[in-house]
Amino acid sequence: MRIIFCCAAFAACMQSSDGTLLSSTYTPTDSFTKPTFEKNSWPHFLQHLTITKGTVVDYKGKAVDHQWKQAGILNYDVGNRNLQQCADALMRLRAEYLFEQKRYAEIGFHFTSGHYFSFTDYCKGKRPVVKNNQLNFRQYNSSTHTHQALRSYLDIVYTYAGTISLCKELKPATDFAVGVVIITPGSPGHCSIIIDEKTTAAGKKLFKLVEGYSPAQTMYMLSNPYQPSQSPWYELNKDRIVTASYEFTNFVLRKFE
Numbered sequence: 001m002r003i004i005f006c007c008a009a010f011a012a013c014m015q016s017s018d019g020t021l022l023s024s025t026y027t028p029t030d031s032f033t034k035p036t037f038e039k040n041s042w043p044h045f046l047q048h049l050t051i052t053k054g055t056v057v058d059y060k061g062k063a064v065d066h067q068w069k070q071a072g073i074l075n076y077d078v079g080n081r082n083l084q085q086c087a088d089a090l091m092r093l094r095a096e097y098l099f100e101q102k103r104y105a106e107i108g109f110h111f112t113s114g115h116y117f118s119f120t121d122y123c124k125g126k127r128p129v130v131k132n133n134q135l136n137f138r139q140y141n142s143s144t145h146t147h148q149a150l151r152s153y154l155d156i157v158y159t160y161a162g163t164i165s166l167c168k169e170l171k172p173a174t175d176f177a178v179g180v181v182i183i184t185p186g187s188p189g190h191c192s193i194i195i196d197e198k199t200t201a202a203g204k205k206l207f208k209l210v211e212g213y214s215p216a217q218t219m220y221m222l223s224n225p226y227q228p229s230q231s232p233w234y235e236l237n238k239d240r241i242v243t244a245s246y247e248f249t250n251f252v253l254r255k256f257e
Helices: 042-047 086-100 119-123 147-160 163-169
Strands: 003-007 032-036 071-074 109-111 116-118 126-131 136-141 179-184 191-202 205-211 220-222 252-255
Touching: 003 126, 032 042, 042 086, 042 191, 042 252, 086 147, 086 163, 086 191, 086 205, 109 119, 116 119, 116 147, 119 147, 126 147, 163 179, 163 191, 163 252
Parallel strands: none
Antiparallel strands: 003 032, 032 191, 071 220, 109 116, 126 136, 179 191, 179 252, 191 205, 205 220
């Protein structure tokens, strides 16, 4: 990781992929330092997610309430079933990153039951089946490593995994940084992931957060309605975090790598 110097004049020129100017919402008003990462790394992937202005919709295609909670949406489908919720959204991001890198063998997640199910297993035709409250695997037809196969695989993962299994699976993190997951495991629980950070000229560290939500809906970057002048950036502390959608009290910090 290295640090570069940025300024508002440079950032004001940034545009979204559809040409929407993002300066009014996404840029700072003062000079700042910001970490950059190796091009193919996980933090770089998160820091350069395509985020555009738009509407958060649920899995039925209906706009959800409280649109003010979002400061931009991510360019990933939500599917047409109530599956891709908070933990699922983060697993989707991780899987998309690994798929983009063609690291197919590394795509895999644990179910809440403890069973591990990989994308490789799926492509070999392995499928989970529950009978008499017991989960087992059966053999079906194999498939290739296509993105359509990845989406079908993830729908299975979403069905059997959640914040509890994700929290157990991830590695402990000691502080806030790009790639760190803020998670309260439970039924229900909640989680968000840090996708960017900066340090202002005054020495204040600020972070951008992305999440999914229940019912399954478009992934979005959180707005900061409590400090609108710096939205979507958040100042985070380890005692209590209040975002536009959730109050984290008993939470832990985790990371994929």
